[in-house]
Amino acid sequence: MSSDLDIQKLRAQTPGLKNTTHLLACGSALMPDCVIDAVVNHIRLEGEIGGYEAHARQHDLLERVYDSVARHIGAKPREIALLENATVAWCHAFYALPLKPGSRILTCEAEYAANYVAFLQRAKRDDLKIEIIPSDASGALDVGVLEGMIDADTGLIAITWVPTNGGLVNPAAKVGKLARAHGIPYLLDACQAVGQMPVDVNELGCDFLSATGRKFLRGPRGTGFLYVRESWLETLEPVMIDLYGASAITVDQYSLRDDARRFETWENAYALRAGLGAAVEYAEAIGIDAIEARISALAGYCRDLLSQQPKIQLRDLGDHKCGIVSFSVEGGDPGAIVAKLGQAGFVIGASGPSSTPVDALRRNLPTMLRIAPHYYNTKTEIEACVLRLSGLI
Ligand SMILES: Cc1ncc(COP(=O)(O)O)c(C=O)c1O
Incomplete structure:
Protein backbone atom coordinates (compact mmCIF):
# COMPACT_ATOMS: atom_id res chain seq x y z
CA MET A 1 0.00 0.00 0.00
CA SER A 2 1.57 3.27 -1.06
CA SER A 3 1.45 6.07 1.48
CA ASP A 4 3.01 9.47 1.93
CA LEU A 5 3.42 8.67 5.60
CA ASP A 6 6.49 7.25 7.29
CA ILE A 7 4.54 4.44 8.91
CA GLN A 8 7.50 2.84 10.65
CA LYS A 9 8.35 6.13 12.34
CA LEU A 10 4.73 6.77 13.32
CA ARG A 11 4.47 3.25 14.71
CA ALA A 12 7.67 3.70 16.70
CA GLN A 13 6.06 6.80 18.24
CA THR A 14 3.04 4.73 19.33
CA PRO A 15 4.06 2.62 22.34
CA GLY A 16 0.76 0.70 22.54
CA LEU A 17 1.54 -1.07 19.29
CA LYS A 18 4.22 -3.09 21.09
CA ASN A 19 1.53 -4.75 23.21
CA THR A 20 -1.42 -5.09 20.96
CA THR A 21 -2.86 -5.01 17.47
CA HIS A 22 -5.22 -2.15 18.12
CA LEU A 23 -7.93 -1.80 15.48
CA LEU A 24 -10.47 0.32 17.29
CA ALA A 25 -9.78 3.99 16.62
CA CYS A 26 -13.54 4.63 16.69
CA GLY A 27 -13.50 3.55 20.35
CA SER A 28 -10.36 5.08 21.77
CA ALA A 29 -7.25 5.15 19.58
CA LEU A 30 -3.68 4.66 20.77
CA MET A 31 -2.00 7.88 21.90
CA PRO A 32 1.41 8.76 20.46
CA ASP A 33 4.36 9.43 22.77
CA CYS A 34 4.02 13.21 22.45
CA ILE A 286 1.29 14.42 9.76
CA GLY A 287 -1.34 15.97 7.52
CA ILE A 288 -5.06 15.26 7.62
CA ASP A 289 -5.33 14.46 3.90
CA ALA A 290 -2.67 11.77 4.14
CA ILE A 291 -4.33 10.47 7.32
CA GLU A 292 -7.69 10.21 5.60
CA ALA A 293 -6.23 8.51 2.54
CA ARG A 294 -4.46 5.84 4.57
CA ILE A 295 -7.36 5.15 6.92
CA SER A 296 -9.69 4.84 3.97
CA ALA A 297 -7.33 2.46 2.12
CA LEU A 298 -6.88 0.25 5.21
CA ALA A 299 -10.62 0.17 5.91
CA GLY A 300 -11.31 -0.67 2.26
CA TYR A 301 -8.79 -3.51 2.43
CA CYS A 302 -10.42 -4.77 5.62
CA ARG A 303 -13.86 -4.74 3.94
CA ASP A 304 -12.43 -6.68 0.99
CA LEU A 305 -11.01 -9.37 3.26
CA LEU A 306 -14.16 -9.62 5.37
CA SER A 307 -16.34 -9.86 2.28
CA GLN A 308 -14.52 -13.08 1.35
CA GLN A 309 -15.51 -14.73 4.65
CA PRO A 310 -18.57 -16.97 4.36
CA LYS A 311 -20.38 -16.15 7.61
CA ILE A 312 -19.69 -12.43 7.66
CA GLN A 313 -22.11 -9.76 6.52
CA LEU A 314 -20.73 -6.27 6.03
CA ARG A 315 -23.11 -3.63 7.36
CA ASP A 316 -21.58 -0.31 6.30
CA LEU A 317 -23.89 2.15 4.57
CA GLY A 318 -23.27 4.89 2.03
CA ASP A 319 -21.38 5.20 -1.25
CA HIS A 320 -18.58 7.12 0.46
CA LYS A 321 -17.27 5.09 3.38
CA CYS A 322 -14.79 6.02 6.09
CA GLY A 323 -12.56 4.15 8.52
CA ILE A 324 -15.19 2.32 10.58
CA VAL A 325 -15.89 -1.18 9.30
CA SER A 326 -19.03 -2.80 10.69
CA PHE A 327 -20.18 -6.36 10.22
CA SER A 328 -22.15 -9.16 11.79
CA VAL A 329 -21.28 -12.83 12.05
CA GLU A 330 -23.94 -15.41 11.36
CA GLY A 331 -24.56 -17.39 14.54
CA GLY A 332 -21.67 -15.66 16.32
CA ASP A 333 -21.77 -14.06 19.76
CA PRO A 334 -20.19 -10.60 19.24
CA GLY A 335 -19.14 -10.25 22.89
CA ALA A 336 -17.41 -13.62 22.86
CA ILE A 337 -15.68 -12.84 19.55
CA VAL A 338 -14.36 -9.51 20.87
CA ALA A 339 -13.15 -11.23 24.05
CA LYS A 340 -11.42 -14.10 22.20
CA LEU A 341 -9.74 -11.76 19.76
CA GLY A 342 -8.65 -9.65 22.74
CA GLN A 343 -7.04 -12.69 24.35
CA ALA A 344 -5.18 -13.23 21.08
CA GLY A 345 -3.93 -9.62 21.12
CA PHE A 346 -6.38 -8.08 18.63
CA VAL A 347 -8.53 -5.17 19.78
CA ILE A 348 -11.79 -4.78 17.92
CA GLY A 349 -15.18 -3.65 19.27
CA ALA A 350 -18.90 -4.17 19.21
CA SER A 351 -21.75 -1.73 18.78
CA GLY A 352 -25.19 -2.65 20.05
CA PRO A 353 -28.57 -1.46 18.75
CA SER A 354 -28.96 0.92 21.69
CA SER A 355 -26.08 3.12 20.40
CA THR A 356 -27.99 4.07 17.26
CA PRO A 357 -31.64 3.35 18.06
CA VAL A 358 -33.26 4.69 14.88
CA ASP A 359 -30.88 2.96 12.48
CA ALA A 360 -30.95 -0.27 14.50
CA LEU A 361 -34.75 -0.36 14.40
CA ARG A 362 -34.94 0.53 10.71
CA ARG A 363 -32.40 -2.11 9.66
CA ASN A 364 -33.26 -4.58 12.40
CA LEU A 365 -29.61 -4.62 13.38
CA PRO A 366 -28.02 -7.10 15.74
CA THR A 367 -25.02 -6.11 17.82
CA MET A 368 -22.37 -5.51 15.21
CA LEU A 369 -18.63 -5.88 15.32
CA ARG A 370 -16.45 -2.90 14.49
CA ILE A 371 -12.93 -2.75 13.15
CA ALA A 372 -11.57 0.78 12.80
CA PRO A 373 -7.94 0.95 11.66
CA HIS A 374 -5.91 4.10 12.14
CA TYR A 375 -3.08 5.19 9.88
CA TYR A 376 -0.60 3.51 12.23
CA ASN A 377 -2.06 0.08 11.42
CA THR A 378 -0.84 -2.08 8.58
CA LYS A 379 -2.34 -4.44 6.05
CA THR A 380 -0.46 -7.27 7.76
CA GLU A 381 -2.19 -6.51 11.06
CA ILE A 382 -5.58 -6.51 9.36
CA GLU A 383 -4.83 -9.78 7.57
CA ALA A 384 -3.78 -11.38 10.87
CA CYS A 385 -6.90 -10.15 12.63
CA VAL A 386 -9.25 -11.38 9.90
CA LEU A 387 -7.45 -14.73 9.82
CA ARG A 388 -7.87 -15.11 13.58
CA LEU A 389 -11.50 -14.06 13.31
CA SER A 390 -12.14 -16.61 10.58
CA GLY A 391 -10.81 -19.31 12.92
CA LEU A 392 -13.38 -18.34 15.54
CA ILE A 393 -16.53 -18.45 13.44
C1 LIG B 1 -21.12 9.51 16.73
C2 LIG B 1 -20.79 9.73 18.18
N1 LIG B 1 -21.23 10.85 18.78
C3 LIG B 1 -20.96 11.11 20.06
C4 LIG B 1 -20.24 10.22 20.83
C5 LIG B 1 -20.00 10.55 22.26
O1 LIG B 1 -18.68 10.90 22.49
P1 LIG B 1 -18.13 10.98 23.97
O2 LIG B 1 -18.10 9.57 24.48
O3 LIG B 1 -16.79 11.61 23.87
O4 LIG B 1 -19.09 11.81 24.76
C6 LIG B 1 -19.78 9.03 20.26
C7 LIG B 1 -19.02 8.06 21.05
O5 LIG B 1 -18.81 6.96 20.70
C8 LIG B 1 -20.05 8.78 18.89
O6 LIG B 1 -19.62 7.68 18.29
Missing part, protein backbone atom coordinates in the same frame (compact mmCIF):
# COMPACT_ATOMS: atom_id res chain seq x y z
CA VAL A 35 0.47 13.09 23.80
CA ILE A 36 1.40 10.82 26.69
CA ASP A 37 4.39 13.07 27.47
CA ALA A 38 2.27 16.23 27.42
CA VAL A 39 -0.17 14.72 29.93
CA VAL A 40 2.50 13.25 32.18
CA ASN A 41 4.67 16.37 32.10
CA HIS A 42 1.79 18.52 33.24
CA ILE A 43 0.71 16.12 35.98
CA ARG A 44 4.30 15.87 37.16
CA LEU A 45 4.53 19.64 37.27
CA GLU A 46 1.32 19.78 39.31
CA GLY A 47 2.89 17.32 41.74
CA GLU A 48 6.15 19.25 41.92
CA ILE A 49 4.96 22.83 42.21
CA GLY A 50 1.19 22.69 42.79
CA GLY A 51 -1.82 22.61 40.49
CA TYR A 52 -2.46 26.35 40.24
CA GLU A 53 1.23 27.03 39.83
CA ALA A 54 1.55 24.45 37.07
CA HIS A 55 -1.38 26.06 35.30
CA ALA A 56 0.30 29.45 35.52
CA ARG A 57 3.61 28.11 34.26
CA GLN A 58 1.99 26.26 31.34
CA HIS A 59 -0.40 29.13 30.58
CA ASP A 60 0.81 29.80 27.04
CA LEU A 61 0.88 26.12 26.09
CA LEU A 62 -2.66 25.66 27.45
CA GLU A 63 -3.95 28.72 25.62
CA ARG A 64 -2.44 27.34 22.44
CA VAL A 65 -4.80 24.37 22.65
CA TYR A 66 -7.67 26.67 21.64
CA ASP A 67 -5.64 27.94 18.69
CA SER A 68 -4.75 24.42 17.56
CA VAL A 69 -8.27 23.05 17.83
CA ALA A 70 -9.67 26.13 16.07
CA ARG A 71 -7.11 25.94 13.25
CA HIS A 72 -7.80 22.24 12.80
CA ILE A 73 -11.49 22.85 12.07
CA GLY A 74 -11.24 26.24 10.36
CA ALA A 75 -12.68 28.16 13.32
CA LYS A 76 -11.56 31.09 15.46
CA PRO A 77 -10.12 30.37 18.89
CA ARG A 78 -12.93 32.36 20.53
CA GLU A 79 -15.44 29.94 18.97
CA ILE A 80 -13.98 26.95 20.87
CA ALA A 81 -14.95 25.60 24.29
CA LEU A 82 -12.79 22.79 25.67
CA LEU A 83 -14.89 20.23 27.51
CA GLU A 84 -14.58 16.75 28.94
CA ASN A 85 -16.15 14.81 26.08
CA ALA A 86 -18.24 15.12 22.94
CA THR A 87 -21.54 14.45 24.69
CA VAL A 88 -21.11 17.33 27.12
CA ALA A 89 -20.05 19.56 24.23
CA TRP A 90 -23.08 18.58 22.14
CA CYS A 91 -25.48 18.95 25.08
CA HIS A 92 -24.19 22.41 25.91
CA ALA A 93 -25.18 23.61 22.46
CA PHE A 94 -28.42 21.64 22.23
CA TYR A 95 -29.85 22.55 25.61
CA ALA A 96 -28.90 26.22 25.23
CA LEU A 97 -30.79 26.62 21.94
CA PRO A 98 -34.11 28.37 22.35
CA LEU A 99 -36.82 26.30 20.60
CA LYS A 100 -40.48 27.40 20.64
CA PRO A 101 -43.15 24.83 21.55
CA GLY A 102 -44.18 22.97 18.42
CA SER A 103 -40.73 23.36 16.82
CA ARG A 104 -39.48 20.47 14.74
CA ILE A 105 -36.05 18.93 15.22
CA LEU A 106 -34.87 17.22 12.05
CA THR A 107 -32.32 14.48 12.58
CA CYS A 108 -30.89 11.48 10.74
CA GLU A 109 -31.35 7.75 11.02
CA ALA A 110 -27.75 7.32 12.12
CA GLU A 111 -28.05 9.72 15.06
CA TYR A 112 -26.07 8.77 18.15
CA ALA A 113 -28.19 7.58 21.09
CA ALA A 114 -26.94 10.20 23.54
CA ASN A 115 -28.16 12.93 21.20
CA TYR A 116 -31.41 11.15 20.50
CA VAL A 117 -32.28 10.75 24.15
CA ALA A 118 -31.68 14.47 24.62
CA PHE A 119 -34.14 15.12 21.77
CA LEU A 120 -36.67 12.93 23.58
CA GLN A 121 -36.15 14.79 26.82
CA ARG A 122 -36.57 18.22 25.29
CA ALA A 123 -39.48 17.06 23.14
CA LYS A 124 -41.27 16.00 26.32
CA ARG A 125 -40.29 19.05 28.31
CA ASP A 126 -40.61 21.77 25.67
CA ASP A 127 -43.30 20.28 23.44
CA LEU A 128 -41.03 19.73 20.40
CA LYS A 129 -41.34 17.24 17.56
CA ILE A 130 -38.55 14.92 16.44
CA GLU A 131 -38.58 13.98 12.79
CA ILE A 132 -36.21 11.59 11.10
CA ILE A 133 -34.80 12.56 7.72
CA PRO A 134 -35.01 9.38 5.61
CA SER A 135 -31.94 7.89 4.00
CA ASP A 136 -31.41 7.48 0.28
CA ALA A 137 -30.85 4.16 -1.47
CA SER A 138 -27.20 4.15 -0.40
CA GLY A 139 -28.13 4.58 3.27
CA ALA A 140 -26.93 8.19 3.60
CA LEU A 141 -29.15 11.04 4.72
CA ASP A 142 -31.28 12.10 1.74
CA VAL A 143 -30.61 15.80 1.21
CA GLY A 144 -33.39 16.12 -1.39
CA VAL A 145 -35.97 14.80 1.06
CA LEU A 146 -34.57 17.05 3.79
CA GLU A 147 -35.13 20.09 1.60
CA GLY A 148 -38.81 19.19 1.25
CA MET A 149 -39.15 18.71 5.03
CA ILE A 150 -38.01 22.20 5.98
CA ASP A 151 -40.80 24.57 6.91
CA ALA A 152 -41.46 27.55 9.17
CA ASP A 153 -41.64 25.29 12.26
CA THR A 154 -38.23 23.74 11.69
CA GLY A 155 -36.26 24.84 14.73
CA LEU A 156 -33.10 22.77 14.38
CA ILE A 157 -31.25 20.39 12.10
CA ALA A 158 -29.05 18.12 14.21
CA ILE A 159 -27.28 15.19 12.57
CA THR A 160 -24.39 12.82 13.07
CA TRP A 161 -21.76 13.09 10.34
CA VAL A 162 -20.13 9.68 10.86
CA PRO A 163 -22.13 7.30 13.03
CA THR A 164 -20.73 5.22 15.83
CA ASN A 165 -21.91 1.99 14.16
CA GLY A 166 -20.30 1.99 10.74
CA GLY A 167 -18.54 3.50 7.78
CA LEU A 168 -21.28 5.86 6.63
CA VAL A 169 -20.29 9.48 5.93
CA ASN A 170 -23.39 11.63 5.88
CA PRO A 171 -23.41 14.60 3.45
CA ALA A 172 -22.81 17.10 6.25
CA ALA A 173 -21.76 20.01 4.02
CA LYS A 174 -24.82 19.65 1.76
CA VAL A 175 -27.00 19.70 4.87
CA GLY A 176 -25.17 22.83 5.98
CA LYS A 177 -25.89 24.55 2.68
CA LEU A 178 -29.61 23.92 3.14
CA ALA A 179 -29.55 24.99 6.79
CA ARG A 180 -27.82 28.26 5.85
CA ALA A 181 -30.19 28.91 2.95
CA HIS A 182 -33.19 28.55 5.27
CA GLY A 183 -31.60 30.19 8.32
CA ILE A 184 -32.03 27.10 10.49
CA PRO A 185 -29.58 26.34 13.30
CA TYR A 186 -27.40 23.36 12.46
CA LEU A 187 -25.76 21.19 15.12
CA LEU A 188 -23.29 18.63 13.82
CA ASP A 189 -21.97 15.64 15.75
CA ALA A 190 -18.46 15.27 14.34
CA CYS A 191 -17.23 12.93 17.04
CA GLN A 192 -16.14 10.14 14.69
CA ALA A 193 -15.05 12.48 11.88
CA VAL A 194 -12.51 14.74 13.59
CA GLY A 195 -9.04 13.26 13.26
CA GLN A 196 -9.89 10.94 10.35
CA MET A 197 -10.90 13.50 7.70
CA PRO A 198 -10.58 17.22 7.00
CA VAL A 199 -13.06 19.31 8.98
CA ASP A 200 -13.83 22.90 8.07
CA VAL A 201 -16.76 24.49 9.86
CA ASN A 202 -17.24 27.05 7.08
CA GLU A 203 -17.42 24.41 4.38
CA LEU A 204 -19.74 22.40 6.59
CA GLY A 205 -21.92 25.43 7.26
CA CYS A 206 -22.66 24.26 10.79
CA ASP A 207 -23.46 26.58 13.70
CA PHE A 208 -22.31 24.10 16.34
CA LEU A 209 -19.98 21.13 16.14
CA SER A 210 -19.02 18.66 18.84
CA ALA A 211 -16.09 16.27 18.94
CA THR A 212 -14.04 14.12 21.24
CA GLY A 213 -10.29 13.84 21.75
CA ARG A 214 -9.78 10.13 22.28
CA LYS A 215 -10.94 8.66 18.99
CA PHE A 216 -9.34 9.42 15.62
CA LEU A 217 -7.55 12.46 17.05
CA ARG A 218 -5.53 10.15 19.34
CA GLY A 219 -5.89 12.44 22.35
CA PRO A 220 -6.40 11.34 25.94
CA ARG A 221 -9.74 10.17 27.31
CA GLY A 222 -11.74 12.86 29.06
CA THR A 223 -11.26 15.50 26.37
CA GLY A 224 -13.65 17.02 23.88
CA PHE A 225 -14.63 20.33 22.40
CA LEU A 226 -17.50 22.42 21.16
CA TYR A 227 -17.45 24.87 18.28
CA VAL A 228 -19.99 27.70 18.43
CA ARG A 229 -20.27 29.99 15.42
CA GLU A 230 -19.35 33.50 16.44
CA SER A 231 -22.73 35.01 15.56
CA TRP A 232 -24.38 32.76 18.17
CA LEU A 233 -22.15 34.03 20.94
CA GLU A 234 -24.15 37.22 21.16
CA THR A 235 -27.35 35.42 22.13
CA LEU A 236 -26.70 31.90 23.35
CA GLU A 237 -27.15 31.53 27.11
CA PRO A 238 -25.65 28.32 28.54
CA VAL A 239 -28.04 26.23 30.64
CA MET A 240 -25.51 26.35 33.45
CA ILE A 241 -22.79 28.86 34.16
CA ASP A 242 -20.31 29.48 36.89
CA LEU A 243 -17.92 32.22 37.80
CA TYR A 244 -15.78 31.37 34.76
CA GLY A 245 -18.53 31.43 32.15
CA ALA A 246 -19.73 34.72 33.57
CA SER A 247 -17.18 37.46 33.12
CA ALA A 248 -18.61 39.79 35.75
CA ILE A 249 -20.81 39.01 38.70
CA THR A 250 -22.32 41.57 41.09
CA VAL A 251 -24.91 41.04 43.84
CA ASP A 252 -27.81 41.33 41.42
CA GLN A 253 -26.45 40.66 37.94
CA TYR A 254 -23.88 38.97 35.75
CA SER A 255 -22.61 39.20 32.22
CA LEU A 256 -21.42 36.27 30.16
CA ARG A 257 -17.99 35.91 28.65
CA ASP A 258 -18.07 36.99 25.03
CA ASP A 259 -16.49 33.77 23.72
CA ALA A 260 -17.42 30.09 23.64
CA ARG A 261 -15.68 29.57 26.96
CA ARG A 262 -18.95 30.70 28.53
CA PHE A 263 -19.78 26.96 28.25
CA GLU A 264 -16.78 25.98 30.34
CA THR A 265 -16.42 25.98 34.12
CA TRP A 266 -13.55 27.12 36.26
CA GLU A 267 -11.98 23.80 37.16
CA ASN A 268 -10.43 21.61 34.47
CA ALA A 269 -8.13 18.67 33.83
CA TYR A 270 -5.27 20.74 32.43
CA ALA A 271 -2.98 17.75 31.94
CA LEU A 272 -5.54 16.22 29.60
CA ARG A 273 -5.96 19.51 27.79
CA ALA A 274 -2.24 19.63 27.22
CA GLY A 275 -2.56 16.12 25.74
CA LEU A 276 -5.40 17.20 23.46
CA GLY A 277 -3.31 20.10 22.18
CA ALA A 278 -0.38 17.77 21.49
CA ALA A 279 -2.69 15.36 19.66
CA VAL A 280 -4.05 18.05 17.36
CA GLU A 281 -0.58 19.41 16.61
CA TYR A 282 0.65 15.89 15.90
CA ALA A 283 -2.22 15.21 13.48
CA GLU A 284 -1.56 18.50 11.74
CA ALA A 285 2.15 17.74 11.40
